[in-house]
Amino acid sequence: MLRYTLMRLGILVGCFVVVWGLVYSGIAPRGLGSSNGMWIVLLSLVLSAPISYVVLRKERDRASVQIVERVDRAKANLNANRNQEDDAVDEAARAQGQAS
Structure with missing residues (x-):
């Protein structure tokens, strides 16, 4: 870019x-x-x-590919974080249900 x-x-x-x-x-x-x-x-x-x-057509296309890759990586990281949080909440709920 x-x-x-x-x-x-x-x-x-x-x-x-x-x-x-x-x-x-x-x-x-x-x-x-x-x-x-x-x-x-x-x-x-x-x-x-x-x-x-x-x-600069080719260079602009190359830059847009880099931007798309960054956005895809950021989305993947957000989804991974969401899944980790969901798993942690599920485990906490199961642990609380077993303790009762």
């Missing part, structure tokens, strides 16, 4: 550098007034999203 996040951040930074170069060279339009920095960030985000979607 960290690898995917870093790769996505790298694509965003790359888009930011390219957009910054295009804006300051005059090829891309500048923002209005003092909004130039915000314009560059917004344009970088808009450009990096579809690029990340296409380029």
Whole structure:
């Protein structure tokens, strides 16, 4: 998951550098007034999203498999804990029933 996040951040930074170069060279339009920095960030985000979607497809699938495995392990651990608690309660009830 960290690898995917870093790769996505790298694509965003790359888009930011390219957009910054295009804006300051005059090829891309500048923002209005003092909004130039915000314009560059917004344009970088808009450009990096579809690029990340296409380029990082395999990495995203790999990350989702890892997440599913973690969730499955957590569910299995919760079920195991529930079963242990149920067994402990059953044993306590049987011990109390035999003592009476």
